[in-house]
Amino acid sequence: MRVNQTGAAGKTIVNEMKSPEEKDHDLSVVKKGRKKMPRGKKENLIGYLFISPWLIGFLGLTLGPMLFSLYASFTNYNITSRMDFIGFSNYKRMFQFDDLFTVSLWNTIYYVAFTVPLTTVGAILIAVLLNQKIKGMSIFRTVFYLPAVLSGVGVYFLWMQMLSPSTGLVNTILAWFGIAGPAWLFDPEWTKPALILMKMWSVGGGMLLYLASLQGVSKQMYEAALLDGANVFHRFFYITLPMITPIIFFDIVTSTIGSFQVFQEAYVMSQSGDGGPANSLLFYNLHMWNNAFELFDMGYASAMAWVLFIIVLILTVFHLYLSKKWVYYEGGDGR
Amino acid sequence: MTLAKAKWYETKKFRVSFKAWIITFFLLAGSLLVLLPLWWMVSTSLKSPQEIAQYPPTFFPREFHFSNYLEAWQTAPFTRWAMNTLFIATMGMIGSVLVNSLVAYSFAKIRFKGKNILFIIILATMLIPGFVTLVPQYILFSKLGWVNTYLPLIVPAFFGSAFFIFLLRQFMMTIPNELMEAAILDGAGHLQIWWHIMLPLTKPALIAVAIFSFNGSWNDLLGPLLYLNDERMYTLQIGLQTFRGTVQTQWHYLMAMSVTVLLPVIALFFFFQRYFIEGANINSGTKG
Numbered sequence: 131m132r133v134n135q136t137g138a139a140g141k142t143i144v145n146e147m148k149s150p151e152e153k154d155h156d157l158s159v160v161k162k163g164r165k166k167m168p169r170g171k172k173e174n175l176i177g178y179l180f181i182s183p184w185l186i187g188f189l190g191l192t193l194g195p196m197l198f199s200l201y202a203s204f205t206n207y208n209i210t211s212r213m214d215f216i217g218f219s220n221y222k223r224m225f226q227f228d229d230l231f232t233v234s235l236w237n238t239i240y241y242v243a244f245t246v247p248l249t250t251v252g253a254i255l256i257a258v259l260l261n262q263k264i265k266g267m268s269i270f271r272t273v274f275y276l277p278a279v280l281s282g283v284g285v286y287f288l289w290m291q292m293l294s295p296s297t298g299l300v301n302t303i304l305a306w307f308g309i310a311g312p313a314w315l316f317d318p319e320w321t322k323p324a325l326i327l328m329k330m331w332s333v334g335g336g337m338l339l340y341l342a343s344l345q346g347v348s349k350q351m352y353e354a355a356l357l358d359g360a361n362v363f364h365r366f367f368y369i370t371l372p373m374i375t376p377i378i379f380f381d382i383v384t385s386t387i388g389s390f391q392v393f394q395e396a397y398v399m400s401q402s403g404d405g406g407p408a409n410s411l412l413f414y415n416l417h418m419w420n421n422a423f424e425l426f427d428m429g430y431a432s433a434m435a436w437v438l439f440i441i442v443l444i445l446t447v448f449h450l451y452l453s454k455k456w457v458y459y460e461g462g463d464g465r
Numbered sequence: 466m467t468l469a470k471a472k473w474y475e476t477k478k479f480r481v482s483f484k485a486w487i488i489t490f491f492l493l494a495g496s497l498l499v500l501l502p503l504w505w506m507v508s509t510s511l512k513s514p515q516e517i518a519q520y521p522p523t524f525f526p527r528e529f530h531f532s533n534y535l536e537a538w539q540t541a542p543f544t545r546w547a548m549n550t551l552f553i554a555t556m557g558m559i560g561s562v563l564v565n566s567l568v569a570y571s572f573a574k575i576r577f578k579g580k581n582i583l584f585i586i587i588l589a590t591m592l593i594p595g596f597v598t599l600v601p602q603y604i605l606f607s608k609l610g611w612v613n614t615y616l617p618l619i620v621p622a623f624f625g626s627a628f629f630i631f632l633l634r635q636f637m638m639t640i641p642n643e644l645m646e647a648a649i650l651d652g653a654g655h656l657q658i659w660w661h662i663m664l665p666l667t668k669p670a671l672i673a674v675a676i677f678s679f680n681g682s683w684n685d686l687l688g689p690l691l692y693l694n695d696e697r698m699y700t701l702q703i704g705l706q707t708f709r710g711t712v713q714t715q716w717h718y719l720m721a722m723s724v725t726v727l728l729p730v731i732a733l734f735f736f737f738q739r740y741f742i743e744g745a746n747i748n749s750g751t752k753g
Contacts, residue, residue, distance in 0.1 A: 170576075176655050177577025184568045184587070187624025192590055195601030202601070209604060256495065262488050272738060273496045276503075279734045279741065282684035283705040284723030288506045291716050297522045299505050305521075331502060338742060383592075391594050394686045398706060415596050422600045423691065431600045439597045446592055 196439075203433035208426050220433035231434070233409050234417035237322065241413065242389040244326050250381055253336035258370070260337065261344045271341070278335025286398040289328045290315060300327075315399055318408035325395055325411070336381055343377045344370065375457045383449050387442055391415055414438060506727075510534070510720035517716050530717065534725065537718035541711060543725075545697060546704035553618050553700060554682035560622035561629055561678035562671050568625050569633035570659045574645065584634075591627045603691060617692045618685075622678065629674045636670035637663060673740040676733060683730060701726045 178185070203220055207213040224231045260271050292299040293314040301311030312320040351369050360368070393415040397403045403420060405412030418438070422431035473479060504524075509517060510533055511526045538544075571577070572584055606617040640663070648658050664671065689703040699707070705726055712718045734741065 173575055174577040177571050177575040177580065180571030180575065180655070180659075181568045181583065183564045183623060184625035184630060185583075187621065188586070188590065191602060191605075191621055191624060192593065192598055195598050195605055196593075198604070199597075199601040202604075209607065259488055259492055259495075262485070264485055264489055264492070270492045270496060271742075272735075273499055275741065276731070276734060277499055279680060279730055280727055282726070283686055283702050284506075284726045287705070287709070287719050287723045288502060291509060291720060292502060292505055297518065297520055299501070299522065302522055331499065334499070387592060387594055391596050393596070397690075398686070418596065418600070422603070428600060428604060435597045435600055438594060442592070442594050 199432040199435055202429050203436050205429045206427075207429040207432070209428050210426075213429075216429070220430045221437070223430065224433060224437065230405075230409065230412060230417055234412045234414045237410065237412055238390060238392065238414040240322055241325065241392055242386060244322075245329050245389045246382060246385050248326065248330060249333050249336055249385060250378065252330060252333040253381070254340055254374070254378070256334055256337045257340035257344055258366070260341055274334035274337055276334070277332040280332070282394070283398055285328075286395050289324070289331075290399060293324050293327075316407060318406070318410035321399075321406050321410040325392070325399070328395065336385070339377055339381060340374060343374045347373045372458045373460070376459060379449070379453045379457045383446055386445055386449070390438065390442055393419065506720050506724055509716055510724050512717055514715060514717055533717045533721040537708075537712070537721045538725070540718065541704060541708050542697070542699075543701070543704065543722070546699050546701045549615075549698060550683060550700040550702075553615055554679045556615075556619045557622040557682045558675050558678045560619065561626065562675050564623050564625045565629040565674060566633050566664060566667065566671060567659060568630050569637055570655070570663050572630065572634045573637035573640075574642070574658075574663075575655060587627045587630055591631070599687075599691075606692065612692055613694045613698065614692075615698070618682070618688045629678070633667065633670050633674060636667050640666050669740060672737065676737050676740055680730060680733065 202213070204215055204217060205213045206216050206219075256274055260267065260274065264270070293301075295301060295311065295313040295316060298311075298314075300314070304311040314320050314324040347370060351373075352365055355365050355369055392413050396406070396411045396413045396416050397419070400406035400411040400416075403416055403424075405416065414434070415438075418431050418434045421427045421434065474483075508524065508526055511529045511531065512523070513528060513530055516523060516527060572580065572587075602617075606612060609616075611617050611620075644662060644666070645658050648662055653661070684702065685700075686702040686706065689700040690706070693699055693703060696704075696707070705722055708722060709719060
């Protein structure tokens with residue numbers, strides 16, 4: 131009895147608590163005489179319907195394949211006939227027996243260690259220069275951004291031509307200054323610097339991001355600093371730089387991930403992926419590519435893919451951890 | 466001698482213009498470094514093989530061999546490759562614009578359960594290196610019998626991309642809800658609002674997505690390299706790569722075709738500059 135009573139009371143309370151909108155909705159059900167989905171549920175359904183392409187793509191083209199490759203990494207899968215479980219053999223092979231794996235990992239780390247800081251500093255410097263009030267600034271901005279949209283085989287060919295040891299543009303210019311240029315793509319010591327040099331040409335790509343954030347730094351801060359007698363360097367290091375640290379952080383994280391995936395340029399510039407002189411251009415992904423699509427050793431390639439994923443993940447988490455020490459978020463840091 | 470009077474190099478006017486000159490100098494020097502390779506490419510493409518081989522190299526071609534372009538173009542089926550590339554890039558562009566804007570609309574304007582978690586997942590997928598999914602995706606597409614078709618290069622665009630969804634969602638967030646509410650009162654559904662209100666209002670961002678997508682397909686070597694075996698189906702990028710095998714180190718031909726392949730991208734950039742910059746601005750405005 132008592133239970134029933136409270137139950138009834140509960141019901142009326144719930145009825146009272148219903149928003150006017152929902153009451154109207156109930157009315158409409160009565161009026162139209164057919165069952166209609168409550169509003170919230172309908173919104174849910176439409177919301178999911180609209181994102182369904184991405185959701186299906188995520189499950190079918192990202193998550194599913196990744197889980198499959200996780201399983202495949204513990205097998206000797208070769209896409210056609212065999213798929214036997216072999217435990218950690220692929221991972222063991224990577225770190226103990228595959229010398230080329232070590233070489234490719236080292237080459238990649240070398241490349242990342244130079245390109246990430248160089249492109250970050252370069253992009254900031256260019257953005258600061260392009261943020262001044264100078265005549266013809268929009269032309270300069272266009273010029274500096276242009277190389278960023280140019281990529282692909284044509285650009286690699288251009289650089290191969292320019293880096294040609296005897297008649298190339300780069301060594302010709304170096305010769306003006308009395309420097310005997312290296313053999314670049316033919317010298318194992320210089321192949322990676324050659325690729326880094328090429329990367330630096332399109333450093334303007336990251337500039338736009340910084341330019342936009344520089345323009346968001348409030349003028350009042352600079353004015354206040356000027357009154358306190360701060361010079362150009364003070365203003366840059368104590369105002370500008372801290373204010374754009376969120377973008378620097380974002381740029382470093384994404385360019386680290388991007389640089390770890392260096393592939394196309396190395397593939398083209400090392401004669402269709404043979405790794406260049408002394409394997410000096412055999413980057414991680416090139417080695418993975420050769421294992422997967424030349425040798426069809428899909429199990430091993432899957433294991434390599436997962437090791438890459440874990441390396442990148444660790445680096446991202448590390449960046450995230452470090453960011454607490456140096457990234458400044460205006461209006462609170464959300465910690 | 467007056468004590469108070471500032472020397473000529475201490476006046477504010479001088480200091481401001483001096484600073485401007487220094488900055489202009491650095492910018493001019495930088496521009497030169499950026500543009501020199503492009504000039505070098507054009508100049509080499511117009512030289513004779515003898516002139517390219519000579520030392521020291523010439524900056525300005527002694528004779529203009531415009532025929533290099535025609536000869537190179539006819540050495541390989543470039544017309545066919547250009548058509549193939551155009552087809553793939555256009556299809557991918559259509560898919561990108563439609564699907565990403567629909568998904569972005571849902572994340573920006575529809576309230577549904579689990580939205581925030583799903584959006585975080587989208588952001589997280591941007592941190593997955595593409596190469597991690599490359600091998601299993603290849604296995605999937607080869608089991609579907611899609612190798613040596615254009616499907617693996619086009620279909621994924623119709624499933625959206627995290628970066629574009631993010632970019633469009635940020636842009637749509639800035640569009641006031643009042644504009645939609647009027648439409649809802651008139652009995653419009655979300656599909657109609659998306660098509661009739663959101664798409665026209667987000668045109669700049671959509672154009673940015675279209676350009677990035679087209680540019681990405683046009684410059685992509687990896688996908689065609691992996692999925693296309695038949696020479697007749699090649700795109701310009703992979704065609705150019707095999708073209709090197711045909712002409713070896715005949716740099717005048719290689720440069721002529723490099724210029725030709727890059728020209729549409731450069732044209733696109735100059736016509737739609739504003740939108741390239743728009744895309745980058747939306748991106749940074751939200752991360753700051």
